[in-house]
Amino acid sequence: MTIALVHDAIDTAALARSVGNEACGALATFQGVVRAQSEGRSVTGLFYEAYVPMALAEMERIAAEVRARFIDSHLAMVHRLGELRVGEVSVAVAVAAPHRAEAFEACRYAIDELKRRVPIWKLERYAEGAPAWRENCLHPAESDA
Amino acid sequence: MTALPAIRVRVLAFARVRELLGWERQSFELRSGARTGDLWEALVASQPRLADLARVVRLAVNGALTDNAHPLQAGDEVAVLPPVSGG
Numbered sequence: 578m579t580i581a582l583v584h585d586a587i588d589t590a591a592l593a594r595s596v597g598n599e600a601c602g603a604l605a606t607f608q609g610v611v612r613a614q615s616e617g618r619s620v621t622g623l624f625y626e627a628y629v630p631m632a633l634a635e636m637e638r639i640a641a642e643v644r645a646r647f648i649d650s651h652l653a654m655v656h657r658l659g660e661l662r663v664g665e666v667s668v669a670v671a672v673a674a675p676h677r678a679e680a681f682e683a684c685r686y687a688i689d690e691l692k693r694r695v696p697i698w699k700l701e702r703y704a705e706g707a708p709a710w711r712e713n714c715l716h717p718a719e720s721d722a
Numbered sequence: 723m724t725a726l727p728a729i730r731v732r733v734l735a736f737a738r739v740r741e742l743l744g745w746e747r748q749s750f751e752l753r754s755g756a757r758t759g760d761l762w763e764a765l766v767a768s769q770p771r772l773a774d775l776a777r778v779v780r781l782a783v784n785g786a787l788t789d790n791a792h793p794l795q796a797g798d799e800v801a802v803l804p805p806v807s808g809g
Contacts, residue, residue: 609809625808628736628801631785632808656808668809688809696782696801697808698737710738712778712805 579653580636582627582697586665587655593671596651601673603680607688609668611661615711619704623661628696632656635695639687643672647683650674654687656697667699727754729796731761739779739802743769752794758783759790761800778805 579595593606611623636654643652651673661667670687674680691697692713699711728751735743743765752760758781766772772779780787782801783794794800 626737627808628734628782628803631782631801634785692806692809694806695808696736696803696806698804699807699809700737710741710804711807713807713809 579655580633580640581655582629582632582658583655584657584659587657587669589666589669589671592653592655592669596653596671596673598651598673600649601651601675601680603675603677604671604673605677605680605684606672607668607670607684608666609688611663611665611667613663615701615703618701618706620663620701621704622663622702623667624700624702624708625656625658625661625667626698626700627656627658632696636691639690639695642690643683643687646686647672647674647679650679650683652683652687654691656691656695658697728752729754729756729794731794731796731798731800733761733765734799734801736802737804737807739772739775739804742771742775743802756794757790758788758792758794758800761794762790765802775804779803 640652653671656668670684672680672684700708702708730749730751733750734747740746780803783792783798
C-alpha cells in the first residue's frame with residue numbers, strides 16, 4: 578500500500594502496477610491535473626503545502642476505510658507538494674478490486690475524502706494578479722463525520 | 723503570592739494563516755490550564771485580521787482536530803488549519 582506525499586513527478590504507471598494482483602479483475606485510477614484556467618482566470622501554476630504528519634495519518638485512515646468498505650480492494654494514493662506547472666499530476670489514486678463497480682467506487686471515495694479532509698492547501702498562481710489560496714469546502718471535517 | 727506556572731506550546735501555521743501571521747512555527751507561552759480557545763485569542767491579539775477566519779479555521783492538537791475547549795499541556799503541538807484544498 579503506497580500512501581505518500583512527494584516533491585517530484587508522480588509515476589502513475591508504477592502506482593497502478595503497485596496495486597495490481599491476480600485476485601483483482603479491475604484497476605481504476607484517478608489523476609488530478611493542473612488546469613490552465615480557474616474560474617475564468619489564466620493559471621500559470623500551483624503551489625501545494627501540507628501539514629505532513631497529519632496529512633499522511635489522514636490518508637492512511639482513508640486507505641483503512643477503503644479496505645473495510647471494499648473487500649479485497651488494494652489502494653495507493655500519492656499527493657504532490659511544492660510548485661507544479663500546468664499539465665502536471667497533483668494527485669493520483671489507484672485501486673484494484675475483484676470487479677469494476679467496487680474499483681470505481683473505492684477510487685472515487687478515496688479522492689473525495691482526500692479533498693474533503695486531508696490537510697493539504699493549494700495556492701493558485703495567475704498570469705495576472707496576486708496568487709490566491711483555494712478552499713475545497715467550509716471546514717476540514719472530522720474524520721468520523 | 724506566586725504566579726501560576728506557565729506552559730509552552732508549539733504553534734504551526736499553514737497556507738493563508740501562515741501568510742497572515744507572518745511565521746510558520748512559533749512557541750507560545752500560556753497560563754497553566756489554558757485551552758485551545760485561549761491560544762486562539764492570543765493569536766488574534768497578535769494579528770487582528772485572523773478574526774475574519776474564526777469561523778473556518780480549525781485547530782489540531784498533536785495531529786487531532788479539536789474544539790476551542792481542549793485543555794493544553796506543556797509541549798503540545800497546535801496546528802492552525804484553514805479550509806483544506808488538496809486534490
